[in-house]
Amino acid sequence: MNSGSAVKPRRITVLGSTGSIGTSTVDLLKREKDEFDVRALVGGRNVKLLAEQAKDLRAELAVIHDESLYAELKAALAGTGIKAAAGRQAVIDAAALEADWTMAAITGAAGLEPALAAARNGHAIALANKEALVCAGDVMLRAVREAGATLLPVDSEHNAIAQALGGCSMESVEKIVLTASGGPFRKSSLEEMRAATPQKALKHPTWSMGAKITIDSASMANKGLEVIEAARLFGLTEDQIDVLIHPQSAVHGLVQFKDGSLVAQMGSADMRIPIAHTLAWPQRMNTPCQRLDLSALSTLEFEAPDENRFIPLRLARQVLRAGGAAPAVFSAANEIAVDAFLNGRIGFLGIGETIDSVLQVMPENPELKTLDDVLEWDAKGRMWAEEHILKQGDRLRNISENSVHA
Numbered sequence: 001m002n003s004g005s006a007v008k009p010r011r012i013t014v015l016g017s018t019g020s021i022g023t024s025t026v027d028l029l030k031r032e033k034d035e036f037d038v039r040a041l042v043g044g045r046n047v048k049l050l051a052e053q054a055k056d057l058r059a060e061l062a063v064i065h066d067e068s069l070y071a072e073l074k075a076a077l078a079g080t081g082i083k084a085a086a087g088r089q090a091v092i093d094a095a096a097l098e099a100d101w102t103m104a105a106i107t108g109a110a111g112l113e114p115a116l117a118a119a120r121n122g123h124a125i126a127l128a129n130k131e132a133l134v135c136a137g138d139v140m141l142r143a144v145r146e147a148g149a150t151l152l153p154v155d156s157e158h159n160a161i162a163q164a165l166g167g168c169s170m171e172s173v174e175k176i177v178l179t180a181s182g183g184p185f186r187k188s189s190l191e192e193m194r195a196a197t198p199q200k201a202l203k204h205p206t207w208s209m210g211a212k213i214t215i216d217s218a219s220m221a222n223k224g225l226e227v228i229e230a231a232r233l234f235g236l237t238e239d240q241i242d243v244l245i246h247p248q249s250a251v252h253g254l255v256q257f258k259d260g261s262l263v264a265q266m267g268s269a270d271m272r273i274p275i276a277h278t279l280a281w282p283q284r285m286n287t288p289c290q291r292l293d294l295s296a297l298s299t300l301e302f303e304a305p306d307e308n309r310f311i312p313l314r315l316a317r318q319v320l321r322a323g324g325a326a327p328a329v330f331s332a333a334n335e336i337a338v339d340a341f342l343n344g345r346i347g348f349l350g351i352g353e354t355i356d357s358v359l360q361v362m363p364e365n366p367e368l369k370t371l372d373d374v375l376e377w378d379a380k381g382r383m384w385a386e387e388h389i390l391k392q393g394d395r396l397r398n399i400s401e402n403s404v405h406a
């Protein structure tokens, strides 16, 4: 690491170490083992990988969310001196351990309480879990402020914006641009999208990521979540955040300054680059990531997204403007819909239809001031989404039964 003369190793925790962001983070840590003291690694169900990582990095503690896997984890770590723990509270306790840098990379609202616990210990929190910021923006930012923590954006676009800002105040910013790959259905018709299978939707053109975010990229709910994430992180209004489809995924984000300068951050599509940026911050560290060869990149394309095909992006802008509980409900409904799509319960366009229907049944839109408020509205969003999906299932069954009897 090129971070000068580190006196003692930095204490590190990785929440979601067995996932896509988690394994990229572990890869960087493994290359500089002496620089880091790994306090805790947290996984969901993948005990085998978690135990391997813990041994490799000589972690103090390994935590698995699924309690039924505790015995397996303990057995895998027997004789190593590494502590094992399991369950939801153990995950939150691990996140709350004093660490100089914590990666928050648990997917979805499940990552919210651990991310909050990490923020509250007042050090650096590298935030990949965008859903936490979307559903609990005020609560998260207040926790960061009150604890004096440093929030470092990992999401490639937001990390790019942070880099492009280069320490300038937000007063000098006119607007920002988040780029989007356009996903596997960038050029598909609505009919093709309606018929899309999970297998097709899981084929991201440029990034290799976990299943949930890959489906979000295909529906552009990911870009919608990112617009909200950017508003929270940088204190911008919805109309200051543009989205442009850029199929090469070489430019990750741009800042338009009020003097007319447009500053972009570029790099290959490898999350180890933004992760390394947060890990070494405010310095830089070496990574083995492929360098962009600009001469090989003959064109850089940019085009406006079609919000009539990518409905979740339009809805995300709507909930950002509405504020209150709407973003939390949007994100919760999306999580349920993505799961239902992956399990064959709804079609691909059913994701946007489910979110839309849930937003329409919301009877009120209160401000979410506490964690309990967020959890309550997250649960409501999930319940309304389930209800919508069940109703749609019943409707389709009735139609097919009627056509059989006709």
Ligand SMILES: NC(=O)C1=CN([C@@H]2O[C@H](COP(=O)(O)OP(=O)(O)OC[C@H]3O[C@@H](n4cnc5c(N)ncnc54)[C@H](OP(=O)(O)O)[C@@H]3O)[C@@H](O)[C@H]2O)C=CC1
Pocket: 015, 016, 017, 018, 019, 020, 021, 022, 042, 043, 044, 045, 046, 047, 065, 091, 105, 106, 107, 108, 110, 111, 128, 129, 130, 131, 154, 155, 156, 207, 208, 209, 210, 211, 212, 213, 271
């Ligand atoms: N992947 C990427 O390139 C990017 C991801 N992000 C964001 O980062 C987050 C992580 O994404 P990604 O790494 O792709 O997701 P993955 O699905 O690959 O990984 C999720 C991680 O969280 C763990 N996990 C799941 N549920 C729980 C739980 N309840 N408690 C503790 N751990 C849990 C999983 O464990 P296990 O696998 O053991 O079950 C896994 O380690 C998401 O919010 C995503 O939007 C943002 C930008 C880019």
Ligand SMILES: CC(=O)[C@@H](O)[C@H](O)COP(=O)(O)O
Pocket: 155, 156, 157, 179, 180, 181, 182, 183, 207, 213, 216, 217, 218, 222, 223, 271
């Ligand atoms: C790598 C990353 O940051 C993802 O969020 C990425 O943006 C997903 O690709 P899309 O641009 O297709 O959503």
Ligand SMILES: [Mn+2]
Pocket: 155, 156, 157, 226
């Ligand atoms: Mn992103």
